[in-house]
Each structure stands twice: as structure tokens, then as C-alpha cells.
Amino acid sequence: MKNHAKPQLGYLHHISLPCRDLVEAKRFYIDVMGGQLFHDTPGFAEVKIADMIVGVSEQPSGWTGIADEYPHYGFNVDGDNFALSRAWLDGCGVPNWGWTRNYKTALRYFRDPSGNLIEYYCDSGFGEIKNLHLGPRQGGLPLPLADLNYRWSGQVASAPARRPAIDSFGHLSMPVHDLALAKKFFVEVLGGEPMVTSDPATFTEVRLAGATVGLSARGGQWTGRDAEYPHYAFYVDGENFLPMIDWLKKSGVVTPGPWTRDGQKGLMYFRDPSGNLFEIYCGKDIPQAAQFPRGVKQGGNYATDYASLFYQWQG
Ligand SMILES: [Fe+2]
Ligand SMILES: [Fe+2]
Numbered sequence: 001m002k003n004h005a006k007p008q009l010g011y012l013h014h015i016s017l018p019c020r021d022l023v024e025a026k027r028f029y030i031d032v033m034g035g036q037l038f039h040d041t042p043g044f045a046e047v048k049i050a051d052m053i054v055g056v057s058e059q060p061s062g063w064t065g066i067a068d069e070y071p072h073y074g075f076n077v078d079g080d081n082f083a084l085s086r087a088w089l090d091g092c093g094v095p096n097w098g099w100t101r102n103y104k105t106a107l108r109y110f111r112d113p114s115g116n117l118i119e120y121y122c123d124s125g126f127g128e129i130k131n132l133h134l135g136p137r138q139g140g141l142p143l144p145l146a147d148l149n150y151r152w153s154g155q156v157a158s159a160p161a162r163r164p165a166i167d168s169f170g171h172l173s174m175p176v177h178d179l180a181l182a183k184k185f186f187v188e189v190l191g192g193e194p195m196v197t198s199d200p201a202t203f204t205e206v207r208l209a210g211a212t213v214g215l216s217a218r219g220g221q222w223t224g225r226d227a228e229y230p231h232y233a234f235y236v237d238g239e240n241f242l243p244m245i246d247w248l249k250k251s252g253v254v255t256p257g258p259w260t261r262d263g264q265k266g267l268m269y270f271r272d273p274s275g276n277l278f279e280i281y282c283g284k285d286i287p288q289a290a291q292f293p294r295g296v297k298q299g300g301n302y303a304t305d306y307a308s309l310f311y312q313w314q315g
Helices: 022-032 079-091 179-189 238-250 287-291
Strands: 011-019 036-041 044-049 052-058 072-076 096-100 106-111 117-122 168-175 193-195 203-208 211-216 231-235 266-271 277-282
Touching: 011 022, 011 168, 022 036, 022 044, 022 052, 079 096, 079 106, 079 117, 117 168, 179 193, 179 203, 179 211, 238 266, 238 277
Parallel strands: 011 052, 072 117, 168 211, 231 277
Antiparallel strands: 011 231, 036 044, 044 052, 072 168, 096 106, 106 117, 193 203, 203 211, 266 277
């Protein structure tokens, strides 16, 4: 039976990433990643990659740190497509690093031109897995995370290289300041289900509203003090939207309250206890939305004060 006491998040609706150059970011997510332009406005664009909307917006900083592994974003590919990934990225002038922890799951790390770390993730069917580097925690080489930064020329690989087709969004993994506290928050407050991971002292995963969310205590920066990006948005239906805000508030989260762009849909930003920025977004069916404050870009007065959303969560 479904538990109606706690409001539910629907599904991961979009991830929105900072970029240093919007034109460059759009070209990368379309030409290199194979996404489709979904929404295009001055200063902000959305590209749909398989089932996920990836937003990009110019910001002076905030992408994955120069030598950091978190945050990063994983996309699922099958074995045949993983096999295309190295030649494809090489041909696009994108440095990349293929590795494995266990000779079962194949991973390839690379960055977008701003520095956001991306991963092709393949859980079975890659025949050449023995040729991948072994992970650093399994006795292999350190991940060359700093060497994956580059200046993109805009180059796109030509035949015979083929672009790997992405099956679906895989996971988002973010840095947290206290792993046990983070896990408690993602399970008890947001409603995630704990998953088993290989190195639970520094990394754990939760299944949250159908999405795999990694929580890492291995360093990295959460969303900047005054920054809107990166943020991760969960869709919440009309029945759950306002109750979710009440629930977050009761749970000790700083909740600035809902706002609207159009008087019909509602959204609200909040942070996890580390500072990673989340959004809950409701696309329709909130009659109260006509009364929500309207965003400044839509002619209203509402602007989120990102710096005010931090809090000390005690569990
Ligand atoms: Fe990952
Ligand atoms: Fe958003």
C-alpha cells in the first residue's frame, strides 16, 4: 500500500548545468552528445538527451572542479555503443578515460567544454572490458580528472567514428559534507531507498523517485553560494506540491515558498544539507499558483536568494 503520510516526488525532470559559453554548450550537447534542442531562450537552453532534459545557462563558475569527480552525470549506453565512445570522443577532441571497478561495469569519464563531468555508463555487454583501466580504489591508476579539462574547438568526429546512442539518463552523483547525514536526509526527508555500494565509507547511492542519486564524501563542490546552477529538478504533481513544501519545512529545510513564471505552474528551490541545489517543479493543477509570486524575468518581483537557502541540518 502506498504511504500517503509523506508527500512524494514524481520523477527527475531536469538537470541544469552552468556553462561558460551558451553557444558552445548547446553545440556540445547536440553535436557530441546527440541531444535535441528542446527550449532556447537568451541565456538559457534545454537539450533533451534520451529521456532527460539537460539545461545549460551561463555562469562564471560552478562546473565540476578542475580535479574533482563530483558532481557528475551518468548516461546509460549499451555495450555496442560503449564500444564507439572512445573513438567518438577522441574524434571530437574531447579527452576521455575509460575504466572499470570490477570488469563488469564499463565507465568512460569526460567533461563538457566548461568542465562539467559526464560519464557513459554501461552495465553489461561491452566485450573489450579487459582493456579498460582498473579504478583507483581497485588498485589501478588515479583517475586523470584534471587532464580531462580542455578547450573545445567545436570539432565533431567524422566517419568511421559513430556517435554512441544514449539509452537513458543513468545517475547523478554529488558531493556531500557528511555521508551519514546525507543518506539520512535523502532517505527520510526526500523518500529515497538506500542502495548497496562497493565502498560505503565514502560513497552511497539512493534510488529517489526513479533516479539513481550518488552521494559522495570524496570531495567536490556543491552549488555555489549565489548560484542557480547546477540544480536538479524533481517533478511533483499538483496533489503533492504544496504538501511537499510543508513537509520539507517541517523537516528542517529552508523553504522560501513556491513561485511561478506564468500563474499556472509552480516551482521552488531548496538545498540539501550540504548545499546542493534542488528544485521541485509542478507543471499544472495548482489553482493556488495564480496567487504565487511571479519571477522577475516574468515581470514580477520574485527572485530566489540562493545564499539564504543554506542551513545546518541536525537530522
Ligand atoms: Fe558515476
Ligand atoms: Fe530548473
